[in-house]
Amino acid sequence: HPARPWNFSAGPAALAPEVLAQAQRELLDWRGTGVSVMEVSHRGRDFMAMAEETEQDLRALMGIPDSYTVLFLQGGATQHFAQLAMNLAGPEDRADYVVTGHWSQKAVQEAMPYVNARVAASTEADGFRSVPTQFEVDPQAAYLHFTPNETIHGTEFHHLPESGDVPLVADMSSDILSRPLDVSKFGMIYAGAQKNIGPSGLVLLIVRDDLLRRPGRPMADIFRYARHAERDSMLNTPNTWGWYLAGLTFQWIAAQGGLEAIGARNQAKADALYAAIDGSGGFYTNTIDPTARSRMNVPFRLHDEALDATFLQASAEAGLMALKGHRALGGMRASIYNAMPMQGVQALIDFMGDFARRHG
Numbered sequence: 001h002p003a004r005p006w007n008f009s010a011g012p013a014a015l016a017p018e019v020l021a022q023a024q025r026e027l028l029d030w031r032g033t034g035v036s037v038m039e040v041s042h043r044g045r046d047f048m049a050m051a052e053e054t055e056q057d058l059r060a061l062m063g064i065p066d067s068y069t070v071l072f073l074q075g076g077a078t079q080h081f082a083q084l085a086m087n088l089a090g091p092e093d094r095a096d097y098v099v100t101g102h103w104s105q106k107a108v109q110e111a112m113p114y115v116n117a118r119v120a121a122s123t124e125a126d127g128f129r130s131v132p133t134q135f136e137v138d139p140q141a142a143y144l145h146f147t148p149n150e151t152i153h154g155t156e157f158h159h160l161p162e163s164g165d166v167p168l169v170a171d172m173s174s175d176i177l178s179r180p181l182d183v184s185k186f187g188m189i190y191a192g193a194q195k196n197i198g199p200s201g202l203v204l205l206i207v208r209d210d211l212l213r214r215p216g217r218p219m220a221d222i223f224r225y226a227r228h229a230e231r232d233s234m235l236n237t238p239n240t241w242g243w244y245l246a247g248l249t250f251q252w253i254a255a256q257g258g259l260e261a262i263g264a265r266n267q268a269k270a271d272a273l274y275a276a277i278d279g280s281g282g283f284y285t286n287t288i289d290p291t292a293r294s295r296m297n298v299p300f301r302l303h304d305e306a307l308d309a310t311f312l313q314a315s316a317e318a319g320l321m322a323l324k325g326h327r328a329l330g331g332m333r334a335s336i337y338n339a340m341p342m343q344g345v346q347a348l349i350d351f352m353g354d355f356a357r358r359h360g
């Protein structure tokens, strides 16, 4: 499809064209059923088989140990900000949070009604331009929550916070599957699907089994992760379309060479884009601490804000879509998740160079 733009949307974000094409081919007749995947029972043989294959493919891609349960739930990452606190902490428990930007701030706010949440470290004082390296974790905390990649501020942890025996809980909505990961270092990983997995409306959770057995607080079954686990994420009707597209995406990642290859590609894309920004003689700037720059979300500013509207219009005309920065920060943001190839990043770099020459 030569007319498709390069899509730099932060989320919902670009999906691999191969995945979209396969979904299109299968839309009217999925696996010989004569209907689409959205029109069959989630408890039927075909869907159950697909669901199981999808989980196994994810386990193989990420090397998820057997002592972890994988859940395909709903509610967005935002609902799980609250729900994870209900499940992992009792009403009297404490939990620690690392705040490095908009989403980790939201995570702590939403957890407050359910746990004594404490901000163990925050980079707010430096405008969320870095990630904390050393801080004290409450050894009695039920968990330590952090956001490995801040989608809006454009910071990323390139090391794991040291939490001792306190389980690490990570909101990986915008960096899951972007490089190899040692899952055994985490108590729980969760991610909204709409960046590196598939459509919105699906949330992936990877939970260490001993955490699933925590009593949490009194709550309805529908909120309890252990109940969802007992029923293989089919306690109620799952997001069947999202689950299916996640499965296609996992197969696509494997076909790209798995997380090693994807990770190398993502690093090369980010390196090229940051080099173009840093090498622009101040025409473009990114002020994030270089050791904490995100490989997924690259915010940048033009030296003169008055050029922003022209930049956005010209970039859209050049087939570069959705470069407008988040309203909280202004400027530009290029989100370059797994589905964005180097070719798209190069098209952006070339455009930025041309634009700077024309307006410098």
Ligand code: PMP
Residues within 6 Å of the ligand: 010, 011, 075, 076, 077, 078, 079, 103, 147, 149, 150, 151, 152, 171, 172, 173, 174, 192, 193, 200
């Ligand atoms: N966490 C992060 C890191 C995000 O990027 C987002 C969405 N952009 C969310 C949480 C919220 O996700 P949702 O809208 O699916 O609740």
